Amino acid sequence: VLLTALLPLTTVLSLWLEAPIARAQVDAAGPPLDLAALLLRPADLPEPGYGLSSARLLGLDEEVAGIAAPGIIDPVELSTRLTEAGWQRRYVSSLIRLADPADPTSEVEANVLSTVTEYVTAEGASAGFALLDGELERQNPSAVDLPNITVIGEESELTRVEVFDPATGDPLPQLNLTFRVGNLIGDVLVADPRQAQPDEAQILSLGQTLLSRFEAESADTPGLGSGVLRLRGDAAGPDLLDAYTQFDGIAVPLTGDTPATLAAREAAYGEATDVYEIRHSLNLSGEIPPYYHLTMSRYTTTRLAAAAIDDPPTSTELVGSVETALVSGAQSFGDESQTYSYLVIQADGSQSEGFQIAARVGERVALLELDGLPAVPLAVVEALVAQQVACMEAPDKRCEPAPVPADALLDAGFSESSAGGDPAALQPASDAGVDGASYTSPTHSYTIAWDLAIWNVSDVTSQDGFDQLVLSNGPSSVYIEGYADGAGDPTACLTENIATLRAVEGVTDYKLREDAVGRPLAGGDSTRAFATYDLAYLSPSGERAGFVNFVECRTLVPGESVVVITLFVAAEEYESELPVVEELLTALTLPGAQPAATPLTTDRTYRGLSFTLSWNESWTPRDDTALADSDRIVLDNGMSIVTITGTALGANETLAACVESVAAALAAEPRSESVTPVTNAAGSPIGGEDEAGAFALYRFTTDATPSVAYIECRPTLDGASAIQILQLVPEVAYNDQITARRELLDTLES
Structure with missing residues (x-):
């Protein structure tokens, strides 16, 4: 529950360089680049059976959070350097081939990832290329640059990386191609366990496919990806899908699609040439949490678009038994619109209620749906549609992300999500408990002091009984957290925290560390429990690095609360960092106790x-x-x-x-x-x-x-x-x- 805030860890199956992707710089007054249209699609691959697994657009905060895992690079420094380079946005896409393409639970046979990152200028993109390439080489000793490749774009690099299957220990070689053209940087990563080594000729061919799209005029893309209303903020929840699901008249296979489900989507798209979908499960609580689904369709003529409005709208996401009803006298949007209420009755008998509004502007039709239990008010859906239509009517059709209408949904009966003190849902309270080089927990009164020449405060939070202090010195990040768990049981606390970290997406090879004679580094007593683990972490951007993770739980108040000490340190720095961290933790003092984080004492006595x-x-x-x-x-x-x-x-x-x-x-x-x-x-x-x-x-x-x-x-x-x-x-x-x-x-x- 508590470790999800420590490492924003997200789904990427393999390593690829975090360098951004770009194409020849576009006049700032022209239409925005449709980054989603530039990346690889299943039809681009030489082997059939691939499906789109995940895709999303990243902002700077998400980019930094993905790269700056503890011990890799300071997030403030990284954000500053990317901003100075003119970093704008990044779009990532993953194509997966399953052993059984119709069974989403079957084994992954191969994975092809592609990314595109946009900078303001070509000079900035070149600086970003060098910055993030240097970080890859420093953090991944297994990464080997291959010489004498065909240069793609203005600069490029082909890198071989060897990771290991956490289940079998077998090597999983990967190839990563990074290239820059103008103000765009592109990445392609191929991971195929069926091959002893991924095919260099294949990845270079895929890179050429991307390059040709980067160099094409922006008018060659449908432009839907830059014109859809994305929701952002604490209540937005994760992007379930942010991608073209039909492109140039061809439906894009999704991972797990059967021929029947693919045919059903094609039928639902009708005469549309291009379809873009956004899917969010919002981070609000209810009997059924609110679900946001936006489909933007483009037609060749306004007549075909108008015909789509005249027909009852068909969603590709409403499943179960659906009851719809036209809402007469509803507010009108764009050139024309239709509003429907709907009720979804699931197989388990649960019901969600909401509204879908189809609005047309020229040859584009937006179908926006929002439902949940309690029922979503019509006014909430209308407000979102108004924002989407404003984007469609704008000269460049650009659509900036919008905040979730959380207040209106709370008024409707939803509640803020709570994970029992989960810090992922908390906002940092500025300097709560910090006084110079010391800290006192506002809620639980434990204290710690540190050397300002060595440690910096990376974050501090105090909310709803959960206190967190994060100290970092570069290679190491130390999290000290206090919270009421209703038990004060260090063993249960340790078990819960370890299980949470082990399950975080991006964490692999999570294994208990042993001493020189094979004994596990774990133990405890009635007031203390701890364990040390080795792990590999794949960031959202594909950066892979090894860490040592130490977690210790101590009883604060028996039967009531605990303090958790968590260390993340780069694996190659562990031995040299250990005495530095131990010295820090000797200064941690629990209420009414002597320094408690470690039994090592300053008089050199155990x-x-x-x-x-x-x-x-x-x-x-x-x-x-x-x-x-x-x-x-x-x-x-x-x-x-x-x-x-x-x-x-x-x-x-x-x-x-x-x-x-x-x-x-x-x-x-x-x-x-x-x-x-x-x-x-x-x-x-x-x-x-x-x-x-x-x-x-x-x-x-x-x-x-x-x-x-x-x-x-x-x-x-x-x-x-x-x-x-x-x-x-x-x-x-x-x-x-x-x-x-x-x-x-x-x-x-x-």
Whole structure:
């Protein structure tokens, strides 16, 4: 529920460069470019069976939100640089081929994505091309630019990217072509798991198809995509469809279309040559939330358009049993219009009520529908139609997005959507709780302070009992949130937050992170629960990057509320960022408690459930864990990594068996190769067991480096638990590191 605001994560199946697309610059006084008409359609592809899966027009805020995932790039900086470059808008489209084209749940066989982005000038587009290409190369080490391709447009780049199937781990190679012509930048991405490598000749051919459209005159496009009334704002909800569904007399197949459904749409379009559809499920609550559907049709003559108005309008979206009735004496719009009330009775017996108004201006007809339960008032639909008709009557027929008439719909009985404190529905309250380099939760009174030279406030929110502070230093973003969950249960809180993040569109390869010997980095007790995950994230623009995600839940008030600490850090920066984040979180203080976000203390002492340990300045803590039946500290001195874990012994488990279990875990670690006992001159394994404990030495190789593992298990005073000690060190440095280990272990007490 709470993580949906942390990462605006949206549906893209593969990586493609975020560079915008454009064609030769058009005189600002002329008609706007119809970006939707420029992109690839199923008929452009050499293989049949593709359908339009998704398409939408992005504004700057959506563009920035898609690229600036935590740890990738600062959103303020990105927005500023794109604005300076003259970024205008971007249209994205995804074509998918299913294993069974008539079954939308069948496996995706291939995906072709295309985008077009418009800048004010060609110079600005060139700057945007370089800006976003640089970000791709920095964020995606697997991206490889292919040399010696045929240059498309004025500049172009062909990039090969290898991602991995989260279910099987199999490689999924992709090809991304980016090119610029004038003030437009185009992208084509091909992902086809059926091929060992996507066909370079095919993607270049598709790029040429886009280029030819960019270079054509704007009069060659129907112009519907720039003339439809889109709804925006908090209540708009996601775009379900924003695309041509018929182009130049040919119906565009949608993903999951059967021959029957495609034929039904063609029949509904009648004599229209081009049809554009907008579909929104509005972000308001009701027994049936309000649903907005706009169909803009273009005819070759005004006579054919007028005939379409005379016939009862047919919607391609009204399903179930539909009852319509002409509204006599209704307000007139455009050259002529007809207004109908309708009632949709679904198979489950639910009913939604609303109005559809068909209005004609010249050779264009707009059919606007809005329904829900409670019934949508006619005045709301009429107000929207008036705005749409004004666009149709304008000289350039341009239509700017309009806000959802939320107040009128609330008056009709709908309510604001609420997800129990879901921050996705909240607006930030400026500086709520922030005072210089410190923060106090307005609702829950926990506090934290930070170093202004390292951390910046990215966002702060306080509304309806939900308090959120977001701190960022570039590679890392830390979210600290407090809210009432009615339980104060850290385990349930962690489970809910992890499940929400795992389900976010764009998140793949979400796997629990493990330590060097394969143990999961997760645990907790009655007041604290945490876990660390590796993940890959595909932004709405197609940027793919790896992250480490740490989530910790702590009880604020038992039975009432929790505080959630969430870290997102670029995977390649995780090790270097860990001590920086740990230092920040030591300053988090809960009401009536000492700093609580981490048990690591400034006096270099770890106080766990079964042992305590101290260290000098040569050691740096890398991880600490307090589990229900064990606890752990990981220390690093630059040459050795020492892990000390307190864990319960099995009923008949010996200390020697404890050592063997650690060795087995090391051998099972994929990064550890050739794990074998170290032997003495007589060929006997070095090791032993007595009342004080058991130990053994093992050789292994990791990343081609010969290394040694010292493993020891000591009993605790009660004899029911053991303290496992694991030292990992390069073989050439082992003798020098024996003293460092012994001095450290001299401070170990159980």
